[in-house]
Amino acid sequence: MKKRILTLTLSAVLASTGFAVSGAGAVGNGPDVNSKQTVQTAMLTTYEEMADFLKKEAKKQNALELEIIGQTVKGRDLFLAKYISNPANPTILYLTQQHGNEAMATEGALDYIRHLGSGSKKTKELLENVNILILPMLNADGAMGDVNFPLDNYMASGRHLTRFNAERLDLNRDHVNKAAPETKALHLNVLGKYNIDYMIDFHHQGTQEDYFGKLTSGSVLTPQHPSVDSEVVLGSRKLASVLLNDINSKGWGFVLKYDEPSANVNVASNAMALQYGISVILFEMRGMADHSYEPYVLGQKSNGYLIKQAYTAIDATSKAIADGSIITADPSVYDNLPEQHYSYD
Numbered sequence: 239m240k241k242r243i244l245t246l247t248l249s250a251v252l253a254s255t256g257f258a259v260s261g262a263g264a265v266g267n268g269p270d271v272n273s274k275q276t277v278q279t280a281m282l283t284t285y286e287e288m289a290d291f292l293k294k295e296a297k298k299q300n301a302l303e304l305e306i307i308g309q310t311v312k313g314r315d316l317f318l319a320k321y322i323s324n325p326a327n328p329t330i331l332y333l334t335q336q337h338g339n340e341a342m343a344t345e346g347a348l349d350y351i352r353h354l355g356s357g358s359k360k361t362k363e364l365l366e367n368v369n370i371l372i373l374p375m376l377n378a379d380g381a382m383g384d385v386n387f388p389l390d391n392y393m394a395s396g397r398h399l400t401r402f403n404a405e406r407l408d409l410n411r412d413h414v415n416k417a418a419p420e421t422k423a424l425h426l427n428v429l430g431k432y433n434i435d436y437m438i439d440f441h442h443q444g445t446q447e448d449y450f451g452k453l454t455s456g457s458v459l460t461p462q463h464p465s466v467d468s469e470v471v472l473g474s475r476k477l478a479s480v481l482l483n484d485i486n487s488k489g490w491g492f493v494l495k496y497d498e499p500s501a502n503v504n505v506a507s508n509a510m511a512l513q514y515g516i517s518v519i520l521f522e523m524r525g526m527a528d529h530s531y532e533p534y535v536l537g538q539k540s541n542g543y544l545i546k547q548a549y550t551a552i553d554a555t556s557k558a559i560a561d562g563s564i565i566t567a568d569p570s571v572y573d574n575l576p577e578q579h580y581s582y583d
């Protein structure tokens with residue numbers, strides 16, 4: 239009986255926020271790991287594979303220009319994939335894997351780069367009206383487990399992936415100091431160089447965030463610092479609303495509001511808004527590829543929908559900026575979104 243009441247409440251809330259409530263088999267409910275299972279990371283794209291892929295695509299795709307914006311602590315080149323047809327067009331930046339163990343958004347971003355090379359009429363039209371910048375795997379050393387500290391207690395049985403850069407810095411707490419070469423390169427050669435209007439900062443959260451028992455497939459958050467310009471906040475709310483409308487209308491998408499709103503000026507979602515006036519959202523997807531704390535690790539079984547979710551987020555927001563519909567997007571879709579719950583024992 240109790241369960242039924244909760245279900246009805248959920249449906250009512252979601253209906254009021256414009257959600258389509260889908261039935262069984264949706265989303266977030268993909269399996270997570272338990273101590274009897276092994277976590278395999280072998281299917282994740284390695285840094286080398288990514289570098290080869292980007293170089294190959296840049297040769298193949300006329301619209302794509304590849305720029306090396308700097309190097310990691312361990313000397314890995316950091317790549318910016320640029321689609322800039324007209325500097326006067328609105329520009330969006332998609333940033334993935336500041337945290338090296340949050341990998342699926344990179345997979346989705348690489349899929350999107352492949353898609354942009356399809357040469358279809360729609361893709362050409364899109365690229366004539368929006369500039370797209372994609373910076374995948376900012377923390378390449380952490381993503382490869384190539385760091386100056388032990389990862390023995392991490393769960394994966396293959397290659398380890400860690401949140402931190404090689405010197406154990408958290409890149410997403412470094413956007414004021416810019417002490418890490420990775421964040422320095424991002425600020426100097428991307429944020430300070432291109433006129434960026436919008437940005438999605440992709441992350442992964444734990445596996446157990448839910449809403450009345452239904453696991454979420456992700457969560458979004460706009461800048462929270464009180465000094466962020468109100469127009470920048472409005473653009474961020476619209477960007478979030480576009481993403482929500484598209485992902486939550488799919489059967490597998492259940493994205494709510496992030497449950498730890500923070501005004502920390504060192505995190506990207508506040509820093510980019512404050513320092514550059516960029517309308518930015520934090521987009522957290524469910525479950526990490528590796529971690530020492532088991533409830534954060536999703537393992538490989540839900541990779542498919544998470545990659546699709548990242549891809550969809552990029553596709554929906556690029557299209558809305560290109561066709562101008564982001565201007566009239568209804569920010570209340572985001573405003574009315576419930577906050578997910580952090581449900582750990």
Ligand SMILES: [Zn+2]
Pocket residue numbers: 336337340410440441442
């Ligand atoms: Zn993260």
